[in-house]
Amino acid sequence: MTTALTPSDIRTMARKAADYITFHCDGLSRGFEITHKGYIAFINYEAKMCNDERQDLVLVPAVWDAEGKEYPDISEALQLMLN
Secondary structure (H helix, E strand, O other), X not given: OOOOOOHHHHHXXXXXXXXXXXXXXXXXXXXXXXXXXXXXXXXXXXXXXXXXXXXXXXEEEEEEOOOOOEOHHHHHHHHHHHO
C-alpha cells in the first residue's frame, strides 16, 4: 500500500516537473512522467508561439499510485502549481 502524499511531497513533485521542463523541454511540447514515493504523475507540457512570444501550458491529466489508483486532487494541485 502506498502512503499518502503530504503537501511537501506534492511540492517536491512539482519541483521535479518544473526542473524537467527547464532542463529538457527547451521550448518543445512533450509529455513525461515524474515519480515520487510510489506515485506517478503524467505531465503534458505545451509550448506555443503567439505574437512572437512563447506561451507555456502544463497539463497534469493523471496521477496514479503503484496499485493504479488515480488521484485527481493531486493532479489538480500539481497543475495549479505548474501554471
